[in-house]
Amino acid sequence: xxxxxxxxxxxxxxxxxxxxxxxxxxxxxxxxxxxxxxxxxxxxxxxxxxxxxxxxxxxxxxxxxxxxxxxxxxxxxxxxxxxxxxxxxxx
Numbered sequence: 461x462x463x464x465x466x467x468x469x470x471x472x473x474x475x476x477x478x479x480x481x482x483x484x485x486x487x488x489x490x491x492x493x494x495x496x497x498x499x500x501x502x503x504x505x506x507x508x509x510x511x512x513x514x515x516x517x518x519x520x521x522x523x524x525x526x527x528x529x530x531x532x533x534x535x536x537x538x539x540x541x542x543x544x545x546x547x548x549x550x551x
Contacts, residue, residue, distance in 0.1 A: 491531030494524045
């Protein structure tokens with residue numbers, strides 16, 4: 461029975477499937493999470509303590525922005541690599 465299934469090839473397919481199928485979406489979600497900040501409780505409640513409904517929300521710091529952009533750039537690179545592989549014949 462072991463002659464029918466190539467275990468090494470099957471392992472490679474499963475590994476790449478896990479990396480691409482779960483890794484790229486997780487990287488995308490991490491990139492989005494790094495680029496957003498949690499909403500403060502007073503903003504979520506509908507305003508600040510003085511009744512003003514508009515509140516300034518701070519932008520993420522430089523390190524978070526760079527990390528988020530890096531994660532999203534890696535996602536774009538993975539998609540471009542996959543498309544180039546498919547267009548070239550997929551072999």
